[in-house]
Amino acid sequence: MKYHILEKKNLDCFIKNLLKKMKVVAPVERGSGNYSFAEISSADEIKCDYVPTILPPKKYFMPQREKIMDFKEDGDVKESCYIDGEKIAVFGVHTCDLSGLQCLNIVFNDKPVDHNFLMRKENLFMIGLECNKYCDEYASCALVNAHLPNGGYDLFLTDIGDKFVINVNTQDGEDFVESIKLPQASAKDMSELEKIREEKKKIFKNEIDVEPSKIPQIFEKSYNSKVWEEVANKCLSCGNCTNVCPTCYCFDMEDTLNLDLKSGERIRKWDSCQFETFARVAGGENFREERSMRQRHRVYRKFKFPVDKFNRFFCTGCGRCSRTCMAGINLKEILVKLAEEVKF
Amino acid sequence: MAKNKISEKPKVAFFDFACCEGCQLQIANLGETLLDVLGAVDVVEFREVMSEKWDKDYDVVFIEGSIGDKHAEERLKKIRERAKVLVAYGSCAALGGVNGMKNGFEIDEIRRYVYGDKYSYFDSKPTKAVDQVVKVDYYIYGCPVYLPEVVEVIKCILKGVAYSVPDKPVCAECKLNENVCLYDKGVVCLGPWTKAGCNSWCTSNGNICYGCRGLVSNPAKNQANDIIKKYNVNEKIKVLGEELMKKKIEMYNKAKEVK
Numbered sequence: 001m002k003y004h005i006l007e008k009k010n011l012d013c014f015i016k017n018l019l020k021k022m023k024v025v026a027p028v029e030r031g032s033g034n035y036s037f038a039e040i041s042s043a044d045e046i047k048c049d050y051v052p053t054i055l056p057p058k059k060y061f062m063p064q065r066e067k068i069m070d071f072k073e074d075g076d077v078k079e080s081c082y083i084d085g086e087k088i089a090v091f092g093v094h095t096c097d098l099s100g101l102q103c104l105n106i107v108f109n110d111k112p113v114d115h116n117f118l119m120r121k122e123n124l125f126m127i128g129l130e131c132n133k134y135c136d137e138y139a140s141c142a143l144v145n146a147h148l149p150n151g152g153y154d155l156f157l158t159d160i161g162d163k164f165v166i167n168v169n170t171q172d173g174e175d176f177v178e179s180i181k182l183p184q185a186s187a188k189d190m191s192e193l194e195k196i197r198e199e200k201k202k203i204f205k206n207e208i209d210v211e212p213s214k215i216p217q218i219f220e221k222s223y224n225s226k227v228w229e230e231v232a233n234k235c236l237s238c239g240n241c242t243n244v245c246p247t248c249y250c251f252d253m254e255d256t257l258n259l260d261l262k263s264g265e266r267i268r269k270w271d272s273c274q275f276e277t278f279a280r281v282a283g284g285e286n287f288r289e290e291r292s293m294r295q296r297h298r299v300y301r302k303f304k305f306p307v308d309k310f311n312r313f314f315c316t317g318c319g320r321c322s323r324t325c326m327a328g329i330n331l332k333e334i335l336v337k338l339a340e341e342v343k344f
Numbered sequence: 345m346a347k348n349k350i351s352e353k354p355k356v357a358f359f360d361f362a363c364c365e366g367c368q369l370q371i372a373n374l375g376e377t378l379l380d381v382l383g384a385v386d387v388v389e390f391r392e393v394m395s396e397k398w399d400k401d402y403d404v405v406f407i408e409g410s411i412g413d414k415h416a417e418e419r420l421k422k423i424r425e426r427a428k429v430l431v432a433y434g435s436c437a438a439l440g441g442v443n444g445m446k447n448g449f450e451i452d453e454i455r456r457y458v459y460g461d462k463y464s465y466f467d468s469k470p471t472k473a474v475d476q477v478v479k480v481d482y483y484i485y486g487c488p489v490y491l492p493e494v495v496e497v498i499k500c501i502l503k504g505v506a507y508s509v510p511d512k513p514v515c516a517e518c519k520l521n522e523n524v525c526l527y528d529k530g531v532v533c534l535g536p537w538t539k540a541g542c543n544s545w546c547t548s549n550g551n552i553c554y555g556c557r558g559l560v561s562n563p564a565k566n567q568a569n570d571i572i573k574k575y576n577v578n579e580k581i582k583v584l585g586e587e588l589m590k591k592k593i594e595m596y597n598k599a600k601e602v603k
Contacts, residue, residue, distance in 0.1 A: 030524050031524055031529070032524050032525075032528040032529050032530075033528065034524040034525075034528060036522050054519070054522045054523075054524070055519070055520075055522050059522075064520040064521075065520075233566065234567060234570050235564065235567075236513065236515070236536045236537075236564040236567050237512070237513070237560075237562075237564060238512075238513045238515035238516060238519075238535075238536050239512060239513075239515065239516045239519070240515055240519050243516070243519040243520060244519065256496065256499075257499050257503060258499075259377075259380045259381065259383070259384050259495075259498075259499060259502075261499065261502055261503055269520075270520060272512075272516065275511075275512040275516065276511060276512070276560075276561070276562055277511050277512065291564075324519070324525070325574075326515075326525065326527055326536060326567075326570075326571045326574065326575075327564075327567045327570040327571055327574065328570050328571075328573065328574040
C-alpha cells in the first residue's frame with residue numbers, strides 16, 4: 001500500500017495537472033442543498049464537503065441516454081455498434097458511491113458482459129474522498145459497511161487537516177502521483193490517518209440497530225408484510241428512488257428512425273421498476289401492477305436478491321432514495337419496521 | 345391501422361379550433377428539421393401559413409384546439425370523415441386544455457360573462473377534448489407541443505406504427521436531467537402527477553411543471569399532503585394543501601370530467 005501527501009493548498013495544481021491529461025468532473029454546488037458531479041476547470045469549483053450528489057457517478061459508467069447502435073435498412077439491416085469511452089477523472093467520490101460502482105461492475109461483468117460499461121470503466125480515473133463524518137441523517141453507510149474505503153479507486157483521499165493522505169491503488173494512480181512528484185506520507189501523516197479512522201469508529205455506528213447478518217432472514221419473512229401497503233400509500237411512482245440509486249441499472253432500449261424511415265439509432269436509457277409500465281407485457285398483463293409490489297421489488301433488489309446471487313447487499317447506504325423521495329418514503333424506516341414485524 | 349394506409353407522400357392539413365394557435369406556430373420553430381419534414385409530407389391546408397384549400401381526402405390531419413360549441417363539433421366530424429389519420433395536436437385538442445376551465449362554471453353564467461346580454465345568439469357547450477367527439481389516432485400533448493416529440497410522432501405516422509405517449513411522471517425525466525427538485529426550492533410543481541415526454545422542458549429551464557400534458561393514467565391521489573409535510577412548503581400552501589394542488593391540476597385537466 002502506497003501513501004502520498006497532497007497539501008490542500010496544492011489541490012488546484014493537482015487538478016490542473018489532471019486536466020492536462022483528461023476531462024475532470026467533481027461535486028459542485030447546485031443550490032438548495034443539492035450537489036452534482038459536473039465538469040470543472042479549477043479546484044475552486046469543487047465542494048469537498050458535500051451531501052451525495054443528485055445522481056451518483058454511475059452516470060459516467062452508464063449514461064442516462066446512451067447511443068449504442070446505428071442501423072440502416074437497405075435491403076437487409078446493417079448495424080454499426082457504437083462504444084464511447086471518453087477519458088474522464090472523477091474526483092471526490094465517496095465510499096458509498098465507490099461501493100455502488102463495485103456492485104455495477106459485478107453485474108455488468110456477469111455474462112453476457114456489457115462492453116459499453118466496461119469500455120467506459122476502462123477510461124475512468126477514479127479519485128475517492130473519505131467522509132470523516134456523516135453527510136446527513138438519511139445515510140446508512142455503516143449498516144452496510146460502506147463508510148470505509150474498500151477498493152474500486154485509482155487514488156483515495158483522506159482529509160487530515162491541512163493536507164490529504166492519498167492512498168494509491170492502481171498503476172495508473174501511481175503513474176499520476178509520480179508524474180507530479182507528490183511526496184510519500186510520513187509516519188506522522190499515517191498516524192493522523194489512523195486517528196481519523198479511530199474517530200470514525202465512534203461516529204459511524206449501525207444506523208438502524210438491526211444486525212446486518214439478520215437482514216437476509218428478515219427479508220425471507222417479509223414478502224407479505226403490511227409495510228409494503230403503507231409505503232404504497234405514499235409512493236408517487238415517479239422513479240426518483242431508483243434513478244438516484246448507485247446500484248440500480250435497469251434500462252430500456254429505444255429504436256428511433258430518421259425521417260428517411262430507413263436509417264436510425266438505438267438508444268439505451270435508464271428505466272425504473274417503479275413505473276407502472278415497467279413490468280407490463282404484450283397483451284396488457286402487468287406483473288407488478290400495484291405500487292406495493294413495485295416498492296417491495298425495489299427493496300428486495302437491494303437486500304435479498306443480490307445477496308442470493310452475488311452474496312452482497314446492493315444498498316450502499318448513500319441515503320439518496322430517502323433524500324429524494326418527495327413523499328418521504330424512508331429506507332431506514334422500512335428496514336426498522338420489517339425487523340420489528342418479524343421480531344428480530 | 346392497415347386499412348387507413350396513407351400515401352407515400354401524405355397529404356397533410358392543419359385545423360384549429362378553440363386555442364391560441366401556438367402549437368401550429370411551433371411547426372415554424374422546427375428550424376432545419378422543417379425542411380426534412382416538408383420533404384416527407386405534402387402540406388395541403390394550413391391556415392396560419394397558406395391560403396390554399398384542399399377539396400379531396402386528407403391522409404393526415406392535425407387538429408389543434410378544443411371543442412366548445414355545436415359548430416365546432418360538426419366541423420370536426422366532417423374533417424374526420426375525410427381523414428385517414430387524425431392527430432389531436434397540443435393539449436387543447438388532446439386534453440381539453442386550459443379551455444376546460446370553462447367547465448367549472450354554469451354554462452349560461454359563463455356565456456353571459458363572455459357575450460353580454462345577447463349571449464343567447466352564441467352557442468357554447470362545455471369544453472371537450474377532440475377524442476370526446478371523434479376517434480383520435482395519435483395524441484401529442486403539451487402547451488405548447490414539444491417539438492422533438494412532434495417529429496417522433498410524424499415518423500410513426502409515416503411508418504404506420506403506433507406512438508406510445510410516456511405514462512410516467514415528469515419527475516422521471518427531470519431526475520435524469522439532474523435538476524434540483526422544485527420542492528427542494530420550496531415551490532409547488534405538478535411533475536409528480538403529469539405525463540412525461542417533454543424531457544422536463546419547463547423544469548430544466550427554471551420553471552415549474554404546470555401539468556400541461558395531463559395526468560398519468562394512474563396518478564398518485566393522496567400524496568400531496570405527504571409532499572407538503574416533507575417540504576413544509578410555505579404557510580399558504582400548508583393551509584390550502586391538497587386543495588391548491590387539485591386546483592392547479594384542474595387548469596389543464598378539467599375538460600376530461602365531461603361525460
